[in-house]
Amino acid sequence: MHFSSYLDSKRGEIKELIKELSKSFSYVSVLATDVKASLVNANRRTSSMSEGSASECGFVVKLNNGRGFYEYSTDDISGDKATLAQKIANSVAISQSLCDDQITANDIADEPLVQSFERPCDFDNYSPKQLIAFCEDIKDQLLAKDENIVNAICGLNYFTISKLFISKNKELDQFYSWINATAMVVYRNGEKMVMAREGSYSNLMSEALAELPKLLDKLVHKANRLSHAKPIVPGVYDCITDPSITGLIAHEAFGHGVEMDQFVKDRALAKQYVGKYVASPICNMHDGAAAAFSTASYFFDDDGVLAQDTQIIKDGILVNGISDLTSASELGTAPTGNGRRQSYKRKAYSRMTNTFFEAGTDKLEDMIASIKHGYMLFETDNGMEDPKNWQIQCTAQYGIEIVDGKLTDNYVAPVVMSGYVPDLLKSISMISDQFKVIGSGSCGKGYKEWVRVSDGGPALKVKVKLA
């Protein structure tokens, strides 16, 4: 599979439209998207094979004239371009009384660059028949493993993304793919019912499909243990975070707080802490589409800025934020390749991509051995940011009790971590030498604007309030 032939065919029309709009605006760009998403699913009683809701095909025009920004999203740019340019200008016109209340933007860098990017994709090697058979087989394997499994589900969520970005001086296109393969069970133990899941992911179908079957025994064992999980006694504990929870902390505790559109709005306390200690001196944190390989690894962002690896925290000191074109223009900084849209229908914001702590030097077993009584926390459920006030809430799927330096068989679920971000980050006392970025998640900004993200890192030893 390769870059969208439809988008390829639209280059001329897009350039014509840019030429027309450039008569009225100093900066004009068009992002065109063609996303083909698919879902395959089998469970005990039903199955399905359809296009995914993330499928889209459309255009977003971005305009600037030194003051505020204008955007117009449409699924059709056919027809006379002068007429369309006029329609766009009319559609984004503002009430006269607001004209004087617009921001002032700095000049937008539009350095000449023409480049194509493509990542290998093997989705064409798999027929619908093979994919549904795979899901049915995983489902049957799971159901055969334990009579307490009341339902087993296998799902494949895969997509290809073609994006074309054209401005006066730039012409970029990219094609890449991703698949998340998920196995899930509903497990009943007496009156108690639990759900558990495992997943594999890759840009290649072959890799994701090869990995998932290896996780089924682990999944069933986990479901069994979760069915015996007890509520945690609320309190402050020494904890070890697995890479998923480490990533959740990186993402919620600090990632949202360094999205620089929040700096512009004075919504992030981090703005005042650039160059200052915000975490333990052994902490290093990154974000960037080019910083790791995952579902959030693109070649250029939705503003046409090339992907980067941004170091956010260096030796405990906050050194950089991440930005989209608009916020960078307002701040007078260079954009970092983090301008992302939920779809062509939505605004671009400063968004995280792959967010993680760097590995340390400690051995996981030494970290566990260092805890008299505490918990090891596993698997992200959800989290909520509060970049202005640095409160944090992160929910782990489960924890396992540590007693006298050893992991027990005592599971607790769910586990909600909360507290003050600097307290949490400065409590990091050990960092493992293992490292993993979990490449299959999604994230909203506030309660909307969902984009694909990954996060992760090593295991951390922290002290945190659990409930």
Place this chain on the structure above:
Amino acid sequence: MKHIIEILKEFPEVCNYKISQVQTSSYETFFVHKQLETVRATDTTDTSVTVYVLHDGKMGDSVFSVYASTTESELRAKIALAVEKAQLVNNQPYDLPAGETLCEQIPSNIGEMEPKELAKEIARACFDANDHPNGSLNALEIFVNKVRVHIVNGNGLDKCEQKYNCMVEAIPTWTDGESVELYECYNFSTFSYDDVKAEIAGKMQEVRDRYYATKPQINPNCTVVLNAPEIASLLWEITGELGYVSVYSHSNAYKKGDNLQDGDCDKLTVTMCGKIEGSHRNSLFDGDGVTLQDTVVIQDGVTVNYYGSNRFGQYLGEKVTGMLPCMQVSAGSVTESDLQKEPYFECVSMSGLQVDIYNDYIGGEVRLAYYFDGTKKVALTGISISGKLSEALATLRLTDKIVTSNSYRGPHRALFDKIAVI
């Protein structure tokens, strides 16, 4: 749509079809402090086609999208691929809704104004809500949406509805040396300058209180009060377990006849609805075109009905209610004056109420709470709540005052014992 139907008829394997078209036009303004940063407009049409194929005594379906760019030959290829996929899907057959026609507009005054003028008026109401130099809206996003939904199927169903809605996302902030903020998301389908101003003014008061809120030396041990948004969040979790899909897939934590409240308390009566007063989610029909049928799912604390879509309703032999987007909850016994008779801890702003029905858990981080000790009310922050859901529900008391919060209409406040403040 006619063109798509004509081509669908070329495929004899297709025993039925559904076409769903959503046309959206929006006008959006994004403010940084009081300055306009971005103006957006959208003009898009989303068309999705579902083909149904009967094979081997089973029924399969598959969905695909059609774009403005989709050519006739591409459309034929998409249908052929969808037929191939549907033939691999072995589901129990069911009937699509038949024959009904409808074309209506959900009542709203939003279409009466030019979108850019309405957006300006909404912004004015929001900024006018702050009358103190220490208060501000550091960010404000306004969305004015016009949505037309049109659904047809091969059984002669042809329904459309046009709706308007607005969304305001505001960040009320209080600065006095240091600075704190809260998050506000307010949806409405009928514009009133006074209502918008009052909503934002309420949040401005709360963010001021958050600024002066303190972390308690000793955590209160008293009744915990949740407000309408959190009550809605809790009840959506519970009623989600009563959906036909959950029941059919055996993943429902609750079944008909379960007593959710084994205690001396206000018993919940919850009705899932198509429309409630003042909600932006009001609809006449669901994604299959099924006319929505209000359904009582919890009566006096006992689960009495399931609800859900055409397909899974038929699988379960239950009445087809449609996917009901709203919820109505009966009033309780607690008056505002009753509230002043005992200490309580009111969760005003939370990071997000955490409810885990499988693990019998309710809790979450509280960004702003009011603690009433029986005589005076103080603002608190930096705390969490945690409890067993079943034990908390058995102590539930609901206020007699009814409010609307997005897709929820019901008691303004819910009072729980046996939830700890930690």
